[in-house]
Amino acid sequence: xxxxxxxxxxxxxxxxxxxxxxxxxxxxxxxxxxxxxxxxxxxxxxxxxxxxxxxxxxxxxxxxxxxxxxxxxxxxxxxxxxxxxxxxxxxxxxxxxxxxxxxxxxxxxxxxxxxxxxxxxxxxxxxxxxxxxxxxxxxxxxxxxxxxxxxxxxxxxxxxxxxxxxxxxxxxxxxxxxxxx
Numbered sequence: 012x013x014x015x016x017x018x019x020x021x022x023x024x025x026x027x028x029x030x031x032x033x034x035x036x037x038x039x040x041x042x043x044x045x046x047x048x049x050x051x052x053x054x055x056x057x058x059x060x061x062x063x064x065x066x067x068x069x070x071x072x073x074x075x076x077x078x079x080x081x082x083x084x085x086x087x088x089x090x091x092x093x094x095x096x097x098x099x100x101x102x103x104x105x106x107x108x109x110x111x112x113x114x115x116x117x118x119x120x121x122x123x124x125x126x127x128x129x130x131x132x133x134x135x136x137x138x139x140x141x142x143x144x145x146x147x148x149x150x151x152x153x154x155x156x157x158x159x160x161x162x163x164x165x166x167x168x169x170x171x172x173x174x175x176x177x178x179x180x181x182x183x184x185x186x187x188x189x190x191x192x
Contacts, residue, residue: 118184122177133166
């Protein structure tokens with residue numbers, strides 16, 4: 012009797028049994044391989060979740076640090092800006108005060124020099140008049156002495172009025188300076 016492919020039935024039976032055994036072995040090995048792959052996949056999934064959790068925790072902590080750092084930096088910048096604004100305001104006030112003081116000092120100096128020059132001129136005139144009167148005697152001297160006394164009193168009154176006017180001008184000038192600022 013001939014079997015499949017023209018060979019003996021015992022050979023066919025042996026080949027069929029071998030093929031079946033190989034198939035069973037392949038199924039068992041394939042099942043184990045699938046089982047191992049599934050197990051490894053689950054372990055990998057758990058590991059990925061664990062790593063993902065750690066990464067998310069790291070990111071959350073990092074964002075918290077950045078938030079705190081930004082708050083500190085923003086507060087520092089605001090404080091620095093406030094300090095800078097205060098310094099600028101102080102410098103502006105100082106420069107304004109210095110300018111006002113310079114104007115007052117210059118104005119006062121000019122008035123003082125003017126009064127001093129007037130006083131020196133009057134003193135010079137009085138000395139000249141005194142030198143002239145020293146050589147005179149009698150009624151001419153009395154007339155000149157009266158003129159001299161009246162001149163001195165008149166000059167003192169004029170100087171007093173001038174000083175009072177200049178004093179009022181200084182007060183008015185200072186009032187204008189404070190109104191400007």
